[in-house]
Amino acid sequence: MARTRTRDRMNNEVNAGSMADIAFLLLIFFLVTTTILEDKGILVRLPPWSDEEPDIAKLKTRNVYSVLVNAQNQLLVRGDLKDIRDLRKDTKDFIVNPERREDLSESPTKAIISLKNDRGTSYETYLEVYNELRAAYNEIWDTESRKQYGVDYEGLPIANKRAIRADFPMIISEAEPTNFGEE
Numbered sequence: 429m430a431r432t433r434t435r436d437r438m439n440n441e442v443n444a445g446s447m448a449d450i451a452f453l454l455l456i457f458f459l460v461t462t463t464i465l466e467d468k469g470i471l472v473r474l475p476p477w478s479d480e481e482p483d484i485a486k487l488k489t490r491n492v493y494s495v496l497v498n499a500q501n502q503l504l505v506r507g508d509l510k511d512i513r514d515l516r517k518d519t520k521d522f523i524v525n526p527e528r529r530e531d532l533s534e535s536p537t538k539a540i541i542s543l544k545n546d547r548g549t550s551y552e553t554y555l556e557v558y559n560e561l562r563a564a565y566n567e568i569w570d571t572e573s574r575k576q577y578g579v580d581y582e583g584l585p586i587a588n589k590r591a592i593r594a595d596f597p598m599i600i601s602e603a604e605p606t607n608f609g610e611e
Contacts, residue, residue: 490531491538493522497557499548512556519564523596536568536596544603558600565598572596 495515496504503510505518523539525532533539541561545554566581572592573581581589 487540488534488538491533492540492542493519493533494542495544495557495561497543497545497549497553499546501550501553503557512553512560515557515560516564516567519561520568523564523568539599541600542603543600545605547605549605561600562598565596568596569593 494506498504503512503515505515510518519541522532523536523541525534525536543558543561545557569589569592570581572595573579573584573588576592577584577588581592584592
């Protein structure tokens, strides 16, 4: 019988041929099973594209609530310098016009919120102003929902939500931003 040497018995080789296959399968597994989160911005529904000239209707200035944000992040609402903390309440008063004032909108269906900012406006300020305007509508819808149905707006069926939104449509018009420091 031939004598085996210790050197022959100790084979230090590792078969790595299947390692690449396993790594490739793991890579495919993780690529397929991983969900990639999409960044969501401000959800805004744009009007449909049309080649026709828009019908320029004369708007009564009382129905337009103009909100301007300048490069210094100051808020100018209908020509007056305002604090952002008052924006939601003032917007609700403008839309609903409970006292039937002559300087506020004729009706909620005719109320238009015009938002314009400067290119130098910080994104945080822009979002804060936009969120306050949307929150005004959300509070109006919630109040009207409680008044008509006795339930929060979020708890309503879709048909009832549509009815409230028809009475109080959210019309926020965003104008083209002005150049830095122009307004």
